[in-house]
Amino acid sequence: MEHWFTFAFLLGSAVSLLVIIFTFLFRHQFYQQNPSTVGPPFRPPPGSNGWPLIGENLDYLHKLRSGNLREFVVERMKKYGSKVFTTSIIGQPTAILYGAEGNKFLFSNENKLVKVWYPGSIEKIFAKSHGKSIGDDFVKVRKMLPAFFSSTALQKFIEGTMDNVIKLELEGHWKPNGSVLVRDLAGRYTLGVACRILLGSDDPSMVEKLAEPEKDIATGIISMPIDFPGTALNRALKAAKRLTALLLGVIEKTKIDIADGKVSKTENILSKLLHAKDENGELFKEVDVAAHLAGLIHGGYDPIRSGLTFVMKYLAELPEIYEQVLREQMEVKRSKQENETLRWEDIKKMKYSWNVTQEVFRLMPPVPGTFREVIKEFTYGGYTIPKGYKIHWNAYSTQLDPEYFSEPEKFDPSRFDGKGPPPFSYVPYGGGPRMCPGIDYAKAVILVFIHNVVTRYRWELLIPDEKVVVDPHPRPIEGLPIRLHPHDES
Template structure:
């Protein structure tokens, strides 16, 4: 289910090339059978190394320029893969779901994250019934009740993790906040020690789960495999305890998503097992935590770099704050944050938290004059449009006005996917980001301590040093 990868594609881990240094130099692949132009890279390794060293944006840009701006082929994760480019490529993928394309996950990821014995041959993590229920849980009508909880947790987070310090690192703090929020809303779990332990293993897993599956001691993938087992075992214990609690009380005693999953049955009328529920809880955590923490980090980065935009965001948020006194935020308050959301979207355009999602060709099909063979993997991604001057003039400029009026060209801004598999967590992410922005600008200004901090690609793009900043509490600087 794309809830895990719609905008959260972890980047391939750079692996040792010593074992393949004697192999042939990369040659441009021929277009036999009219397949798209491209390169196969090194035997066995493919283009994984270049993908990891360059980062997805540069990797894709170079190949669009060298081979084709519409589609090119490559070899990643041991698979023949086609990248469909531009708004047309995005539209084709979104509109052909379950027709010529199907969702696909790398086996390296499923082995690390999930109980593979309860995944069917199509690697569908969520059964149709559960998928529909998750969509229902994440609809705006259901999310309204979460806004005050998000606000209360954000207030506490600012008070405990930011206010006592003059300097902080934004990325690890945003991770701590978004993960704690996810655990609370999805599992009604707020034990700080338990949450911190789960988060530690979660980061080990996501930093190594999409790589060439070389399971040797010391590799990122090996650490991810070990961390994944600890993570899954811990979640099963939580789920098992909650099931016993539910049976004992014979009623829903909590109103989180886990409680609803515990009462769901499959098409045969059987209650979902602890392992099946664990797979889906992990899916929710990946989608809601990892990408949101990156999005928040880059929002603050861009606010620090653009003081005039920070001032406009604060003006909007203070109007809301003054109307509330000490009351918690509501859905109606978030709906007033129009400019702030444009700022967040522009930040996501420039630094998309995730890169896209995988598909598999169910049959041979034609695209842009080329044949994509059955079984090839497809990767729709944000990087063929988000920085293209045809769709975003002066693309390096931070300009929230791009999202005013009718906004960007259709299918050019796609951080949440599109079509029938549009990420169901989109609205959750919007609330999470805006509530955080509200509480941050209400309390602090900030200044980057490393002006030209490098962006690296791990499980997602992140500032290399965690974005250290100087905090200036309002009224105290």
């Protein structure tokens, strides 16, 4: 809570700005309530900028942290009687388009009416050396990812990396009849896989080195945009510097290994990045390569760790679901020779387990949502969204909506049988051109984990009613402690 007290202190020192801000707010609210004064065809959506400086951040961050982000949206949708409204969050005037139709409109107009936008906290944490937005070069980086995340590439990683990493993790840290913290150990596994695929490193100490700064980076990603000692953003920025220094060391070693012929130019994502060029035809600077790697490491670590943690939680709470997952995974295991590693063909057989995972993601999306920036003024729902405005979409709005999911609070993997949910209602990976490029990667990482854990253990929650917070990824506050029971007990 210390960042809230710091924020209050800063407010006190900014009193001289209040007259200007109140004047701006009054003028903005006046135009919203009296659109005719602006003149047709401009008709801004209804909404509020909230408090001076703060906007509606306090309510937004409170509901985000408590997992009630849908409530933030629904309250305002009902208040304004509109499926599009404006607010002020993360220091920006922001429009929210509600419902599957809003998602469809947004995803269908990527790079036409809107483009990806990152809050100031993220831009600062993953800053690049030449001052450009982190999204500017990421188009090029995204084009490299299919070579590593395609089914062909994943086949190699499943056999030689994922299956081996989780087996080592289980043997080293998941003790039969002992208690473990799922979030920590799932994090070691996901970060271990990411180290190998992104950096080409199988050094066990690298996992610990990366995990330490990642903790502070994760909590600062969606935070009040205040860089002041003691704030979440300040801690995240310091952690990002440590992470950058660590990655620059890895980059230097990789360059030497490439020169010596120990590593090929396309062996891992790092070696590929070292030979990538920007729009000017120049090689990426090493510090920019480190910035891209930091973002990729985070994307392949914290969201998947969150997903795995809640898969374990729901399987412990729902024994009938666990039994069906166990039955499916044992069939896969019996089809293999002893000590034979998993293959992509095995992953494709785990249909029920993946349905369970998708239902977990529906109820507890690992990434609550993201932002876009309006690059061309457009009209939606009879209202005008001006150029420069930010658009915020979040998975909770539709994934917990009874309009799209009957009994939305009920855990029901069968929702994903057949054609699955209505289009654009289930969006934990985003959609359109900006859909997460690592969906198959995440699927493989998660199902390899489920297979190895479920075929060895049952487990019980040691804190059945453990509180869950979102900052920015959902997590049980105590790390989900469980007690393991090997199948051969009985």
